[in-house]
Amino acid sequence: MNATDKNLISEIKNVLVPKLNEFIADSVIRVNCRRIGVEPQDLNMDKLPIFLEKIEVSLLLFLTKEEIADIIQKIKNLRI
């Protein structure tokens, strides 16, 4: 899977929505982008590592550690 800065947020959403529903996925993206000081549409590859670090805690409310690791890996794979 290839992701550019331009479509990064929609690619991340595509990974999160099947696991979290759109409501929680959007909220996780919005609040964690605020935490790292960017608007969701401005999230880029440079900011992705810190974004992934932040969403890990948020996801613990909804998913197991194994499920979260799987999601994080899928998002990391967007960089390939």
Added chain:
Amino acid sequence: MQNIKIKTGFSQKENEEEATKEVFEKINQDNMKLIIMFCHGNYNQLKLNRAWRALIPPETAFIGCPSLTMNIPFFRVGDMLTNQGYKDCVSAMSIASDKIEVVVNLMRDIKNNWKKTSTQALVDGAKTLNLDLKNIDNEKCFGLFFCDTMSGCEDDILENFYASSNLLFVGGGSTGKMELSSWLFKGKGGGSGYIHTREGAFTDAAAIAIIKSGIPFKIDLITNFYPTQHKFEVTKVSETHMGKMKMWKIEELNGRPALEEYTKALGVSKWSLGIEHLPNIKYLLNHPLGFMVKERAYIRFIGARKGKSLLMPSKIEEGKTLYLMEKTDLAEVIRQSIDKLKNQLGFVSGLVLFQCGLQKLDADSLKETASLVKTFNIAPLIGLTTFREYYGWLAFEQSLVLLALGDVAKK
């Protein structure tokens, strides 16, 4: 050796000072770090707060609020959950431990100033506890959050807390007493969602307790719904008020008038939902909207109908997809969740529960309250009947949100 001592007590005395004194005598202990107080909305909140402030030691943090208290046809709620069942009372919990540090901060004028006051409360709290807000360890720190639900800004405050830190909160909405006469005849229904701290009891307010804990803890959210095949995209929403309460008016679902779309899915006429100022709560609580994440439902309650629209007390955005939900067995779902929690913590030293008034009402009508109390009765506990439950950085309805404290020595 115990690392934490938790005491709970309640009083059903009508006089505020006498009730407070009776509860305080039951919970008073050395080294109290925090007192959490819940009360029935019929008590005079200002008198009650004065009575508590006269008794609490200066080094003990204090936070509390009244339950959702309503007595309208088919809808009577307001009791506190205690170890001896649901009671019309003042109840409190004291937490004593060398392994816990607590700070409580009050926020006022939140309707107009929620961002500034909530950020300030968080920053001040972190400073007092010497916490780095951006790097809080979620296994050693959590927050309690109580908010006047009439303010309509708890979603914004919760999200602001989490965006400014990585602190996760549990808590509930303070609604207080809601009068039938003003609700029904003047259309001005709304509660008095007082927030209690050492500074006093205030409406248009919220409070946080930030807790740095060497004691293990778990937070959880429990609901008893699953989705039907009826799926709605929210296509038109605006903000409105129902009495004093801020609501979201869903004008369209799937591009059609929301009331028509919802009642069509249910196969009923609009009259089944009651009228605007006297909604058929018992019917509506059985048919909320929501969605699933794994096996757990997250609920958005339809509070009433208005014209061709539906009123929702929770923030909802256009473009979101919600399902018409159906109930499962509440007592069984709660029993399974509490068992899981016991296994995770090994030993539960105390429980703080925030139970939606609608869930409590449903348990009443199914005659399940005694069974619920038996399930909860694994440790000293207090529970508030809420209107909106806070989980992490989100607010939901028809949920039970809980904080369970363990004990390192007994794990």
